[in-house]
Amino acid sequence: MPRVIIPFPLRKYADNQREVVIDGDNLKETIERLLQQYPEFKTLNDDAVFVSVFINHYLVRAAFEKWGELAVDRDDEISLVIPIAGG
Amino acid sequence: MRRNATAQEINMILLEQAQEIICPESKWQEVLEHCKRKLAGDYLPGESRMPRAYGVVAGIQHGPALEVERILPIKKNVRDQEPYKTYMDKIMKQYALPSKTPLSKRGWMTDPAELKACYEECDREGLVVFGTYHMHVVPWEHDPLRDRPTRLDMVLARNSRLFSFIVSMVDVALPRMRAFYEALEAREVPILIQEGELAQIA
Numbered sequence: 594m595p596r597v598i599i600p601f602p603l604r605k606y607a608d609n610q611r612e613v614v615i616d617g618d619n620l621k622e623t624i625e626r627l628l629q630q631y632p633e634f635k636t637l638n639d640d641a642v643f644v645s646v647f648i649n650h651y652l653v654r655a656a657f658e659k660w661g662e663l664a665v666d667r668d669d670e671i672s673l674v675i676p677i678a679g680g
Numbered sequence: 681m682r683r684n685a686t687a688q689e690i691n692m693i694l695l696e697q698a699q700e701i702i703c704p705e706s707k708w709q710e711v712l713e714h715c716k717r718k719l720a721g722d723y724l725p726g727e728s729r730m731p732r733a734y735g736v737v738a739g740i741q742h743g744p745a746l747e748v749e750r751i752l753p754i755k756k757n758v759r760d761q762e763p764y765k766t767y768m769d770k771i772m773k774q775y776a777l778p779s780k781t782p783l784s785k786r787g788w789m790t791d792p793a794e795l796k797a798c799y800e801e802c803d804r805e806g807l808v809v810f811g812t813y814h815m816h817v818v819p820w821e822h823d824p825l826r827d828r829p830t831r832l833d834m835v836l837a838r839n840s841r842l843f844s845f846i847v848s849m850v851d852v853a854l855p856r857m858r859a860f861y862e863a864l865e866a867r868e869v870p871i872l873i874q875e876g877e878l879a880q881i882a
Contacts, residue, residue, distance in 0.1 A: 601799060601809040602841030605694065611803060635839075645792035650795060674796045675840065677754070678768065678789040679734060679814045680776050680834035 595665045598672040606633035612670075620646070620653065621660035623671060647672040651664055695810060695841065697742040698869055701859050705875035709835040711735075711857065715815045728757035732788050734814035736798050737845055738807040746810050746843075746869075752798045756791035764789050775832045779818060787832075788814075811843030811859065819850045822845050827856045829863035837863035845871075 594614045605642040607613055615621030615630065624646075628634055636663065648663065649670055651674050655663060711733075718733040739749040758764045772783045779786070802809055814833075816826035827848035829837070837844045844863035848856040861867035 601802070602695075605841075645796075647792075647796060650793075650796075673795055674792045674799070676764075676790050676792055677734065677736070677795060677812045678759075678771075678787065678836045679732075679812075680772065680787050680830055680836070 594667050595623055595669040595671050600673050600675050603634055607631050617665060619661050620663040620665055621647060623665055628631065645674040645676060691779045696861055697744065698746045701746045701869055701871045702874050703748040703871050705752050705873055707748045708873055711813055711847060712855055714753045715847055719849060724755060727755040730757055734788060734812065737810055737811045737813055738802045741808065750807055752792055754790045756794050757788045758791050759787050759789045771835060811845055813845035813847055814847045815847040817849045825856065826850050827858050828865060829860050833863040866878045
């Protein structure tokens with residue numbers, strides 16, 4: 594099962610854990626299960642926030658609709674990064 | 681290298697409940713040096729060539745006080761790269777107030793890989809990311825000091841669960857910094873500079 598690294602601002606909603614292990618065979622399934630397990634992570638679904646996803650340090654450039662095609666296995670590390678932006 | 685934070689320390693972390701932010705003088709100077717360097721057009725190798733300074737603020741929490749221990753300047757700006765450009769253009773058009781600078785030249789976004797590296801560094805050092813800083817340089821008629829978040833700042837910080845540190849560099853000789861939870865004016869927390877005795881800097 595892949596490990597998901599939780600962004601700092603969301604850790605308080607995951608018992609202050611830095612990472613969690615989520616069952617999933619592909620990226621889409623893993624992220625959907627993460628959101629089911631931690632519904633407070635609603636930020637990730639907020640279209641006002643542009644979340645970057647990395648699999649083992651590689652930035653995922655595919656659109657969300659294609660995430661089901663990105664296989665992940667138990668040794669993979671998925672990192673979520675909420676960007677900093679300003680005007 | 682810093683020790684890892686204890687579970688007790690981690691459990692104390694409730695950023696939105698912070699009542700003050702303690703910033704050592706040396707850390708304030710690091711922010712200022714970053715801002716002044718960018719304004720002077722003195723860029724580091726690999727750094728985006730734009731007169732905007734922004735970065736990450738990290739530290740530890742002592743009860744209701746957050747103590748700044750690290751300032752991590754961000755080098756790169758991906759605002760003009762897709763898919764970020766489309767997102768930023770849309771946000772800018774919707775929320776940015778008109779100014780002398782065209783919207784296409786305004787706004788910035790951190791490179792996600794660089795930000796990830798910053799977060800990993802903070803994790804290794806047992807620090808908590810409190811927030812982000814960025815500078816304002818152009819005075820506005822209704823906001824001559826520019827030491828408060830803009831409507832755009834507020835939109836971009838929405839749900840961030842972080843403090844936005846706004847650095848006013850309108851007058852480089854009189855810089856100011858204020859901190860607002862999620863860039864909300866009503867949720868300002870005072871910053872105290874620590875240099876022997878505490879003195880408020882904003």
